[in-house]
Each structure stands twice: as C-alpha cells, then as structure tokens.
Amino acid sequence: MQWSDRYTYYQNIVEEALDSAIPLAVSPWEEGQIPQRLAEAMRYSLLSKGKRIRPVLLLAALDVAGGDLRCGIPFAVAIEMIHAYSLIHDDLPAMDNDMLRRGQPTNHCKFGEWTAILAGDALLTEAFHIMAQSDSPYALKVIKEMAKRAGAYGMVAGQTADLSFEGKLADENMLSYIHRHKTSDLFIASMNAGFMLAGSDDGLIKAAENYAKMLGLAFQITDDLLDVLGSSEEVGKAVGKDDDKLTWTNLKGVEQAKIDAEKAVQKAVDYAQSFDFSDYAFFAPLAQSLLQRVK
Amino acid sequence: MQWSDRYTYYQNIVEEALDSAIPLAVSPWEEGQIPQRLAEAMRYSLLSKGKRIRPVLLLAALDVAGGDLRCGIPFAVAIEMIHAYSLIHDDLPAMDNDMLRRGQPTNHCKFGEWTAILAGDALLTEAFHIMAQSDSPYALKVIKEMAKRAGAYGMVAGQTADLSFEGKLADENMLSYIHRHKTSDLFIASMNAGFMLAGSDDGLIKAAENYAKMLGLAFQITDDLLDVLGSSEEVGKAVGKDDDKLTWTNLKGVEQAKIDAEKAVQKAVDYAQSFDFSDYAFFAPLAQSLLQRVK
Numbered sequence: 001m002q003w004s005d006r007y008t009y010y011q012n013i014v015e016e017a018l019d020s021a022i023p024l025a026v027s028p029w030e031e032g033q034i035p036q037r038l039a040e041a042m043r044y045s046l047l048s049k050g051k052r053i054r055p056v057l058l059l060a061a062l063d064v065a066g067g068d069l070r071c072g073i074p075f076a077v078a079i080e081m082i083h084a085y086s087l088i089h090d091d092l093p094a095m096d097n098d099m100l101r102r103g104q105p106t107n108h109c110k111f112g113e114w115t116a117i118l119a120g121d122a123l124l125t126e127a128f129h130i131m132a133q134s135d136s137p138y139a140l141k142v143i144k145e146m147a148k149r150a151g152a153y154g155m156v157a158g159q160t161a162d163l164s165f166e167g168k169l170a171d172e173n174m175l176s177y178i179h180r181h182k183t184s185d186l187f188i189a190s191m192n193a194g195f196m197l198a199g200s201d202d203g204l205i206k207a208a209e210n211y212a213k214m215l216g217l218a219f220q221i222t223d224d225l226l227d228v229l230g231s232s233e234e235v236g237k238a239v240g241k242d243d244d245k246l247t248w249t250n251l252k253g254v255e256q257a258k259i260d261a262e263k264a265v266q267k268a269v270d271y272a273q274s275f276d277f278s279d280y281a282f283f284a285p286l287a288q289s290l291l292q293r294v295k
Numbered sequence: 296m297q298w299s300d301r302y303t304y305y306q307n308i309v310e311e312a313l314d315s316a317i318p319l320a321v322s323p324w325e326e327g328q329i330p331q332r333l334a335e336a337m338r339y340s341l342l343s344k345g346k347r348i349r350p351v352l353l354l355a356a357l358d359v360a361g362g363d364l365r366c367g368i369p370f371a372v373a374i375e376m377i378h379a380y381s382l383i384h385d386d387l388p389a390m391d392n393d394m395l396r397r398g399q400p401t402n403h404c405k406f407g408e409w410t411a412i413l414a415g416d417a418l419l420t421e422a423f424h425i426m427a428q429s430d431s432p433y434a435l436k437v438i439k440e441m442a443k444r445a446g447a448y449g450m451v452a453g454q455t456a457d458l459s460f461e462g463k464l465a466d467e468n469m470l471s472y473i474h475r476h477k478t479s480d481l482f483i484a485s486m487n488a489g490f491m492l493a494g495s496d497d498g499l500i501k502a503a504e505n506y507a508k509m510l511g512l513a514f515q516i517t518d519d520l521l522d523v524l525g526s527s528e529e530v531g532k533a534v535g536k537d538d539d540k541l542t543w544t545n546l547k548g549v550e551q552a553k554i555d556a557e558k559a560v561q562k563a564v565d566y567a568q569s570f571d572f573s574d575y576a577f578f579a580p581l582a583q584s585l586l587q588r589v590k
Binding site for chain 1: 317324326327328329330332333334337380384387389390407408409410412413415416417419420421423424427428434435436438439442443445446447448451452454455456458459469472
C-alpha cells in the first residue's frame with residue numbers, strides 16, 4: 001500500500017468516528033443530550049474538511065507499533081476535538097479575527113461569538129470526556145500527555161506568545177518557541193499517544209517526539225509560505241494577512257524559509273528511520289509531502 | 296468541631312493547594328513553565344477570594360466516606376479551576392459582559408480579552424492535567440464524571456440555555472434546566488468525585504447527587520435574590536443587571552423565590568440524612584446556611 005493510501009485509510013476511520021462523536025439532539029433542550037445549537041456549532045468546526053493530520057499520526061503510530069487501531073479511536077477523536085477548539089478560539093475577534101477557515105465562514109461568523117466560545121469550551125471538555133471512557137490501561141498516561149501538550153505548558157503557551165509578539169520585533173528563538181508550542185506540541189501529543197497506547201518503550205517515544213517536533217516545524221514554515229505565496233481560494237483561509245505577525249517568512253525571507261522547511265523535513269525523515277519500520281515507510285514520505293503543500 | 300470550622304479547615308487546604316498549582320515563572324518565556332502573562336491571569340482568577348464551595352464539598356464528601364483527604368487534593372484543585380475558567384469566560388464581553396467579580400475587575404478588564412480567553416482555556420486544560428497525575432485507582436472514573444458535568448452535557452449546556460433565553464419569555468422548566476446545568480452539575484461532580492475517590496457504593500453516590508442538585512438550586516435562587524436585594528458592595532459583583540435575564544426572581548417574584556429556596560434547602564437537608572453521618576453534621580447545616588447568604 002502506498003503511504004498516501006494508508007493516510008486515506010486512517011483518515012476514513014477518523015471521519016467516521018468524528019461524525020458519531022457529537023450526536024445531534026432531536027429537540028433543542030433534550031435532557032441528557034447536547035443542546036441543538038451547541039451541537040451544531042461543535043459539529044460545524046469538527047466535521048469541516050481538514051487534513052486530520054493529528055489523528056492520522058496517532059493511528060499510524062499505534063499501527064506501526066503493533067497496537068489495536070480500535071483502542072486508538074477515542075484518542076484520535078479527542079486530539080481532533082482539541083485542534084478544532086483551538087481553531088475556533090484562535091479565529092475569534094479578540095484573537096486573530098479571521099472570517100474564513102477551510103473555505104467556510106469561521107465558527108463565530110456562522111453562529112455568533114458567544115456560541116463559538118462555548119463550542120470551543122465544549123469540544124475541549126468533550127475531548128477529555130471521550131478519552132476517560134477508554135478502557136486502555138494507558139488511558140490516564142495519555143490524558144496527562146494530551147493535557148500537558150494542549151494547555152498552559154503547550155499549545156496555549158504558543159498562542160500566548162504568538163499574540164504577545166504581534167506587530168513587535170522578535171528573534172528566531174521566540175519564533176521557534178511559538179512554532180514549537182503552537183504546532184509541534186499537538187503533533188508530539190499525537191505521536192506519543194499512539195506509541196503509549198501500544199505500550200512502546202521510552203526510546204521509541206523519544207524518537208517519535210523528535211520526529212513530531214520537526215514535522216510540526218516544517219508544517220508551520222510551509223503554512224507561513226502559503227500565506228505569502230498561495231491564493232485564498234487554494235488555501236481555504238485568508239492569506240497575506242500575517243504581515244505584522246511574527247512568521248518565518250517575515251523574519252527570514254521566502255528563500256531562506258524554503259531552505260529551512262527542507263532542512264526540517266530532512267531531520268524528520270532521519271528521525272523516522274528508527275520507527276518507520278512497517279512493510280512500507282509512512283512517516284518519512286508524509287514528512288516529504290509537506291514540501292508540496294498547497295493548503 | 297462546628298460545621299463552619301470544618302468548612303474553614305477544608306477551605307484552608309484548598310487555598311494552599313491552589314496557590315502552588317499555578318507557579319509563577321522566573322522569566323516571561325521560560326521553557327517548561329507557563330508564560331508569565333498567562334500564569335498571572337490564571338492565578339488572578341483562581342486565587343481571588345471565593346467561597347470554594349465546590350472543592351470543599353469534594354473534600355467533605357471524601358472525608359465523611361472515610362477516604363484520605365490528600366488523595367482528593369488534585370481533584371479539589373481541578374474543580375475550582377473548572378469553576379474559575381467558567382467565570383472568566385462567562386464574564387467576557389460576548390457573554391455576560393461583566394466588569395466586576397468578587398469585588399475585583401473581571402479577568403478581561405484586567406488583562407484584556409484574548410488573555411482572558413486563553414487563561415480560561417488553560418485553566419480548563421490544567422484541571423485535567425492535574426487530575427491525570429493522580430495515582431488514585433478511581434482517577435479515570437472521576438475525570439469522566441468531571442468532564443461530563445462540566446461540558447456539553449452539563450455546565451456548558453446550562454450556559455448555552457442561559458444566553459439563548461436572554462430577553463426572551465420562558466417557563467419554569469427552562470429555568471430549572473439552566474440552574475440544574477449551570478450550577479448544580481459542578482456541585483454534583485464535586486460530591487460524586489469525593490465519594491468515588493473513597494470507593495463508596497452507588498447508593499451513597501445517588502443520595503449525594505440528589506443533595507447536590509438541591510444545594511445547587513438553593514444556591515442559584517439565593518444568587519438571583521442577591522442580585523435583586525443585595526448591594527454591589529456586599530455581593531462583590533454588579534447587581535440589578537439581570538433584569539432581562541431568565542432568573543427565579545424575574546419569573547416567580549421575590550417572595551416565591553424565598554419560599555422555593557427554603558424548600559430546596561429542606562430537601563437537601565433530607566437527602567443529607569443518608570450520608571451526613573460523621574460525629575457532627577456538616578452537609579445539612581451547610582445547606583441551611585445558604586438562606587443567610589449575603590454574597
């Protein structure tokens with residue numbers, strides 16, 4: 001199987017699980033169900049067509065380590081819920097004030113601001129609810145990992161830094177801090193969760209963490225490049241609006257950004273050698289494919 | 296020991312644990328620590344003087360069921376973090392647009408809106424992070440309970456209903472829905488968590504749940520009464536601003552609200568008979584004290 005077919009295979013598992021994770025209620029305020037308006041807003045962002053890279057990483061890591069894919073599903077759903085919540089809140093008027101996401105109106109444009117804030121809060125909480133229903137012996141360990149990477153020590157720290165430096169001068173250290181936390185931390189959580197659920201040893205988890213760090217960096221640099229080089233139609237969100245933001249392209253220029261993306265991908269490929277040992281490589285070509293990103 | 300001395304005893308345990316739960320970093324962007332600005336905003340709301348009723352309920356339930364108080368501390372901290380996050384987000388301009396909370400400027404007035412949103416997100420995530428570090432055999436069960444009561448099926452459902460009916464006509468059913476989810480659900484989670492951590496049987500947990508439901512109802516009705524009868528100085532937040540909100544006093548009038556509060560307290564006291572069996576009663580007098588609330 002081609003690596004991209006395997007990607008699609010995992011993606012399909014994820015899509016099906018996401019669809020049933022947030023059921024629509026039959027009436028607006030049915031006891032024991034999610035209020036209709038809230039469920040619609042949660043589903044709107046969670047089910048909008050995304051790459052599903054985080055849950056795919058989680059399932060692929062679990063798979064390559066010989067674990068049972070079914071036991072990874074609640075955690076794959078949870079990481080995508082955490083990602084979806086972060087996008088909803090990042091797009092809010094008080095944050096990035098974005099109108100377009102994945103080619104659709106952002107959540108607050110569609111449902112209004114207070115519903116968007118609550119939909120984000122609810123997706124974040126539901127991520128933990130769904131993980132806590134797992135009967136994996138490693139569930140608690142994975143919940144801890146997810147919370148650490150998503151919260152004040154991880155993704156939220158990255159977003160805090162990103163917004164703190166908007167329109168300000170900063171150096172490469174600060175830019176790395178932002179990328180590491182805003183993007184890589186959830187990639188790391190995904191890979192680690194997959195290997196943890198398979199009961200892998202710490203050496204493997206360390207290699208996976210290094211891979212995820214580089215993959216996240218390459219992902220974020222190519223994201224910055226798309227903002228400069230892509231069209232809004234292709235990318236599915238507003239482009240060219242990061243002018244006063246601290247981005248890789250603003251700091252180092254387009255040519256150097258391309259070189260840095262290639263370097264990060266090469267490092268990711270190197271790290272993948274130690275665990276990309278199924279019949280056909282998956283993690284190495286996945287990293288390489290980032291250099292061809294158009295959205 | 297008087298019940299109020301026991302309350303203070305639990306409260307002191309909670310205050311100490313809260314203070315160390317969110318450490319202040321030595322520099323703004325120290326790796327492995329919470330960004331300074333974010334930690335300050337989180338601590339501002341988490342440590343502002345509150346009644347700590349939810350973590351106190353949790354510790355008291357654990358205590359009366361013969362559990363080890365120390366094993367309850369991460370969960371007591373977590374429930375107060377969840378409560379603090381909900382207050383920060385509820386106060387936002389897009390939600391209740393409140394300026395004053397516990398006698399101080401609200402989080403977004405003090406730190407700005409995006410920091411307040413992120414501080415709420417971070418407190419919610421950190422609640423799960425801290426619970427997942429527990430070595431209690433019941434940790435996963437309690438995390439599930441907390442997430443269920445705090446999220447789309449619980450507190451967030453209540454807030455969704457509250458905001459949906461602002462300025463609109465609604466009936467007592469809807470008002471009960473709001474109170475049950477906005478207030479009682481976290482009270483229930485607290486009691487249940489305490490009994491679960493002590494390994495109590497389901498019958499006891501059911502009684503505790505009924506008690507918490509009534510306590511939450513009485514708490515919310517007296518809250519509505521305070522909004523009408525109290526002064527902003529006493530109450531520590533803006534009063535008289537719920538005029539177009541769906542409240543117990545708006546729907547049923549002040550006199551009936553007082554009667555309903557007394558009824559709810561009496562029911563709570565009745566339910567407490569089945570578990571309030573330490574040397575001196577705690578849960579019954581706690582419920583009765585709500586009728587004397589001034590803030």
